[in-house]
Amino acid sequence: MREMAGNVRLWTPKQVGRWLRDEGFCDYVDLLCNKHRLDGTSLLTLSEYDLRSPPLELKVLGDIKRLMVSLRKLQKQNADVLEELGLSYDGHSPQNSTAGVDWLCNGESVRDCDAVLDTLSDDQYHQYNNGKYKQQPRRLDPEYWKTIISSVYVVFVFGFTSFVMVIVHERVPDMRTYPPLPDIFLDSVPRIPWAFAMAEACGVILCSVWLLVLLLHKHRSILLRRLCSLMGTVFMLRCITMFVTSLSVPGQHLQCTGKMYGDIWAKLQRAVAIWSGFGMTLTGVQTCGDYMFSGHTVVITMLNFFVTEYTPRSWNSIHTLSWVLNLFGIFFILAAHEHYSIDVFIAFYITTRLFLYYHTLANTRAYQQSRRARIWFPMFSFFECNVKGPVPNEYCWPFTRPAFLRRIIG
Known part of the structure; x- marks a missing residue:
């Protein structure tokens, strides 16, 4: 496995499964490799948020933490690969990097605001999708x-x-x-x-x-x-x-x-x-x-x-x-x-x-x-207490149209 570490980006789901078994996570090989087809690139970009949220939703906290410890070691060994993917390893998780991530602050890019990324809430972590990070949608209760x-x-x-x-x-x-x-x-x-x-x-x-x-x-x-x-x-x-x-x-x-x-x-x-x-x-x-x-x-x-x-x-x-x-x-x-x-x-x-x-x-x-x-x-x-993070600048018409107008307009 050590000689494979330098080629993590080229790993197939089968090789990822072998790595999981070597690290003692046999119970998750079927879920991660067979069901979700996790290859080397997607393994390196995996975050704790991904493990906790759908579609994975791992339930055992100890397994999540231990898997992240092993994963961070692998990310550290392949920091150059992460850099090529537009992500920089900072010792915690590649998702903490601002490279390639479109963080939002009141509807604006982080380049235009003074927010400190490390203090943002979990709702503001981003989900990897087709090579781009997008902000997770969140519902703000008007209360x-x-x-x-x-x-x-x-x-x-x-x-x-x-x-x-x-x-x-x-x-x-x-x-x-x-x-x-x-x-x-x-x-x-x-x-x-x-x-x-x-x-x-x-x-x-x-x-x-x-x-x-x-x-x-x-x-x-x-x-x-x-x-x-x-x-x-x-x-x-x-x-x-x-x-x-x-x-x-x-x-x-x-x-x-x-x-x-x-x-x-x-x-x-x-x-x-x-x-x-x-x-x-x-x-x-x-x-x-x-x-x-x-x-x-x-x-x-x-x-x-x-x-x-x-x-x-x-x-x-x-x-x-x-x-x-x-x-x-x-x-x-x-x-x-x-x-x-x-x-x-x-x-x-x-x-x-x-x-x-x-x-x-x-x-x-x-x-x-x-x-x-x-x-x-x-x-x-x-x-x-229930407003988690910046309020996005989104606009909508405050009045609902009458039923007959909705039927006419469609």
């Missing part, structure tokens, strides 16, 4: 009940944020005692009165684009759940930051004074007015004191990242439009002198870091090995 819970969560957080905004409005520092703080951008750029309305218009356009993407995306329930989870978490952090420290107003044009709303019911009525108007000046909502950090920046940045993440990379026009709206929206917020520069910077940083942190964990399933993630972000483990 609508979790999406409903995340929606309730974000609605509650928005309501709580509105109430905190009423509290901080009452605590806004007196402008006569505490004038606007020095700010390089605000001191250098003259105020544009209509700029804040334009910032909100950028947000409305981004929201419309996102709603269209969400409507047509095949996995819209997962996307909406992720948006609600992230948006709720960021705004909960915003409640803490704007409550613990009250900054002076950023401009004399605001003319903010502490308003006393009387009893708790008056405060709740004001909070409902802010909540129902989405905290936007376009809907007639005017607030003061909620500066650290900018809620408008959070919303437009989060929408931008969701639009660019869940649309194919080839949609360059959509991605360009999304980033232009995001950056111009931030500029208009500052040009209106409605927030300090630090408010906008912190909002952008926190939103982008939390988005990337969440999706890195979700795409690599690293939270299974990370106890820290479960402690600091328990909702993530709850919402993502």
Whole structure:
């Protein structure tokens, strides 16, 4: 058998059967060699996933592990043959190589993403088929009940944020005692009165684009759940930051004074007015004191990242439009002198870091090995426990055609 090792690529199923007998796997000769016609080339490309999954489906774990140990020794001896086949042996299995394998990350090739292959789940291993590796199809459960819970969560957080905004409005520092703080951008750029309305218009356009993407995306329930989870978490952090420290107003044009709303019911009525108007000046909502950090920046940045993440990379026009709206929206917020520069910077940083942190964990399933993630972000483990790996960018029409139209169209 040692002299045959150099010609493994030329082995016939009969020779593969002889190798199996020599290694002590007589029980699998009929299955692998007679039934599935395993020759030398297919033996070298065999992986543990192939042994566990149909059509082989070996049931004895010990046999699977022992067979893989023998197989890896054979692959190591024939690393040059694997290289000719477009596979490189790395000491574990040829399927771990990126050569010749079309790994996907959110519908894109691994060359275009930063995913770490070793942390991907078993669903993302690939099956050898006619000399090419193809991704195993997997079903993503929409879990609508979790999406409903995340929606309730974000609605509650928005309501709580509105109430905190009423509290901080009452605590806004007196402008006569505490004038606007020095700010390089605000001191250098003259105020544009209509700029804040334009910032909100950028947000409305981004929201419309996102709603269209969400409507047509095949996995819209997962996307909406992720948006609600992230948006709720960021705004909960915003409640803490704007409550613990009250900054002076950023401009004399605001003319903010502490308003006393009387009893708790008056405060709740004001909070409902802010909540129902989405905290936007376009809907007639005017607030003061909620500066650290900018809620408008959070919303437009989060929408931008969701639009660019869940649309194919080839949609360059959509991605360009999304980033232009995001950056111009931030500029208009500052040009209106409605927030300090630090408010906008912190909002952008926190939103982008939390988005990337969440999706890195979700795409690599690293939270299974990370106890820290479960402690600091328990909702993530709850919402993502059944979403194994990246969500592919697949689209479908959300509405079913009436029966008479299906009969006419066929």
